[in-house]
Amino acid sequence: xxxxxxxxxxxxxxxxxxxxxxxxxxxxxxxxxxxxxxxxxxxxxxxxxxxxxxxxxxxxxxxxxxxxxxxxxxxxxxxxxxxxxxxxxxxxxxxxxxxxxxxxxxxxxxxxxxxxxxxxxxxxxxxxxxxxxxxxxxxxxxxxxxxxxxxxxxxxxxxxxxxxxxxxxxxxxxxxxxxxxxxxxxxxxxxxxxxxxxxxxxxxxxxxxxxxxxxxxxxxxxxxxxxxxxxxxxxxxxxxxxxxxxxxxxxxxxxxxxxxxxxxxxxxxxxxxxxxxxxxxxxxxxxxxxxxxxxxxxxxxxxxxxx
Ligand SMILES: [Zn+2]
Numbered sequence: 001x002x003x004x005x006x007x008x009x010x011x012x013x014x015x016x017x018x019x020x021x022x023x024x025x026x027x028x029x030x031x032x033x034x035x036x037x038x039x040x041x042x043x044x045x046x047x048x049x050x051x052x053x054x055x056x057x058x059x060x061x062x063x064x065x066x067x068x069x070x071x072x073x074x075x076x077x078x079x080x081x082x083x084x085x086x087x088x089x090x091x092x093x094x095x096x097x098x099x100x101x102x103x104x105x106x107x108x109x110x111x112x113x114x115x116x117x118x119x120x121x122x123x124x125x126x127x128x129x130x131x132x133x134x135x136x137x138x139x140x141x142x143x144x145x146x147x148x149x150x151x152x153x154x155x156x157x158x159x160x161x162x163x164x165x166x167x168x169x170x171x172x173x174x175x176x177x178x179x180x181x182x183x184x185x186x187x188x189x190x191x192x193x194x195x196x197x198x199x200x201x202x203x204x205x206x207x208x209x210x211x212x213x214x215x216x217x218x219x220x221x222x223x224x225x226x227x228x229x230x231x232x233x234x235x236x237x238x239x240x241x242x243x244x245x246x247x248x249x250x251x252x253x254x255x256x257x258x259x260x261x262x263x264x265x266x267x268x269x270x271x272x273x274x275x276x277x278x279x280x281x282x283x284x285x286x287x288x289x290x291x292x293x294x295x296x297x298x299x300x301x302x303x304x305x306x307x
Pocket of ligand 1: 130162163197224
């Protein structure tokens, strides 16, 4: 089978060097309890790795990943979102063909949330996320979220939502998976593009229901962190459930998603798994970048302009 030339990764993270140097202190200083519990757990080694952008670029080159979406995090404080966005935009501006930033955003207790987003978009952000309302303290049916969906639809900015797997191991990041709310969110905002991360937490199964399938017409699913949760049959199964045109390759780098064999995060394991998953060449090209490029085609880099 011919291998695709390169892969676009729809789901990566990069943190400021100070966060990597002392995650517990950095998180505590900012009141980011949830992130700190994940990134610097008390009694076990963290799955989170903290490369700088130079090492990330090398890791991408080694695995044949040409372009990566640098997602923001679902910070609890609006100020941390602003700080992270400034950092991501700076990194992306230095190497815009490699890195595309998406904006972190806190809606709760933040009347200037859409101004924050405006600023991030002016600085180069081309999407919103990763958001996790259950941790950030608001819900998908909040008025502000509806406003965000309208804003994003006008500017063709995709919204990335972290979706926890509906059933699985107990872990520190676990929050409830609001399947019905996600379906209703997509249905009531048909002009907004949503990316439900981590295979939508299992939501693709329900796309076998024609009513649900119709509601998810504007939803994509990414494969971020897949090996932490599922065996490699998942690629073909989800492709069969929702079609290759709905799928985006995502790694969740720099998370160590093969913790037993990875000392450091890298892209090679999951890229290999993806390429050897039994997907057709056409599937691989769509999921490995074609779908993502089509989503981003409509967003004008750095302009923030409404067309
Ligand atoms: Zn996530």
